[in-house]
Amino acid sequence: xxxxxxxxxxxxxxxxxxxxxxxxxxxxxxxxxxxxxxxxxxxxxxxxxxxxxxxxxxxxxxxxxxxxxxxxxxxxxxxxxxxxxxxxxxxxxxxxxxxxxxxxxxxxxxxxxxxxxxxxxxxxxxxxxxxxxxxxxxxxxxxxxxxxxxxxxxxxxxxxxxxxxxxxxxxxxxxxxxxxxxxxxxxxxxxxxxxxxxxxxxxxxxxxxxxxxxxxxxxxxxxxxxxxxxxxxxxxxxxxxxxxxxxxxxxxxxxxxxxxxxxxxxxxxxxxxxxxxxxxxxxxxxxxxxxxxxxxxxxxxxxxxxxxxxxxxxxxxxx
Numbered sequence: 001x002x003x004x005x006x007x008x009x010x011x012x013x014x015x016x017x018x019x020x021x022x023x024x025x026x027x028x029x030x031x032x033x034x035x036x037x038x039x040x041x042x043x044x045x046x047x048x049x050x051x052x053x054x055x056x057x058x059x060x061x062x063x064x065x066x067x068x069x070x071x072x073x074x075x076x077x078x079x080x081x082x083x084x085x086x087x088x089x090x091x092x093x094x095x096x097x098x099x100x101x102x103x104x105x106x107x108x109x110x111x112x113x114x115x116x117x118x119x120x121x122x123x124x125x126x127x128x129x130x131x132x133x134x135x136x137x138x139x140x141x142x143x144x145x146x147x148x149x150x151x152x153x154x155x156x157x158x159x160x161x162x163x164x165x166x167x168x169x170x171x172x173x174x175x176x177x178x179x180x181x182x183x184x185x186x187x188x189x190x191x192x193x194x195x196x197x198x199x200x201x202x203x204x205x206x207x208x209x210x211x212x213x214x215x216x217x218x219x220x221x222x223x224x225x226x227x228x229x230x231x232x233x234x235x236x237x238x239x240x241x242x243x244x245x246x247x248x249x250x251x252x253x254x255x256x257x258x259x260x261x262x263x264x265x266x267x268x269x270x271x272x273x274x275x276x277x278x279x280x281x282x283x284x285x286x287x288x289x290x291x292x293x294x295x296x297x298x299x300x301x302x303x304x305x306x307x308x309x310x311x312x313x314x315x316x317x318x319x
Contacts, residue, residue: 069124073112080135081105087142089149101138190233198226200302200314216295216318221287224302224314228282239277242305245270245288248298253288
């Protein structure tokens with residue numbers, strides 16, 4: 001091959017190489033540019049997506065925090081309500097102030113509900129501050145009521161002890177009175193003159209003697225005989241004995257309506273007799289006369305009284 005043709009061939013090869021290199025550079029540059037665009041787009045959208053996710057996470061976190069604050073404050077509100085119930089005394093007058101605090105608790109409960117839906121941090125802080133203040137006020141009232149109840153319990157206990165002492169003294173006084181009455185009764189019985197062997201009989205007088213009769217037509221009077229017992233503890237001296245004769249119809253033989261005092265009342269009697277009692281057995285005989293009326297068939301009751309009490313009773317039947 002001629003020398004000139006060789007050089008021409010070499011020149012053409014060099015041009016082709018240069019052209020290939022230029023094309024490869026262009027393609028490479030285009031690829032690099034495309035990669036750069038894709039990378040930039042990826043970074044941009046990644047940043048935007050990251051911001052959205054972050055915002056979403058922040059919102060979710062804030063919601064959780066808000067819910068937790070709401071739950072804690074609601075728990076504190078319920079505990080404050082329980083504290084208020086514990087502070088009550090059961091007396092409507094004393095608990096008037098606590099009733100007002102109860103209304104404030106319910107007002108705060110409504111505020112807390114509005115915070116859950118649309119309240120902000122500052123609104124929450126105000127509710128929390130009001131609740132703490134209210135709780136401290138309720139604690140002070142609870143302490144005050146506890147002191148008051150303790151004082152009432154103390155006074156009640158003291159009053160109970162005094163009442164117990166009074167009841168004990170009353171019981172002792174009652175026992176002493178009963179003992180005294182018992183002693184007085186025993187002393188009365190010990191000094192009282194008793195009677196025995198009481199006998200009532202219809203009598204008809206014959207000359208210097210008396211004859212017993214049960215015929216109403218023959219009986220002129222009723223004889224009542226008995227014995228006063230000996231008693232060294234009794235008071236000796238003159239004694240007045242009153243006799244009451246009660247006929248079958250219930251009327252009392254009486255001479256002009258004569259009366260004596262018995263248990264504070266004026267009482268009719270039939271006869272009276274004064275006797276000298278000297279602490280020894282003393283036989284007594286008394287007579288009952290119908291005065292203006294006549295004896296009739298039936299049972300006659302005779303009662304003897306002395307020193308305000310009944311000595312005894314006897315009956316006789318006329319037929």
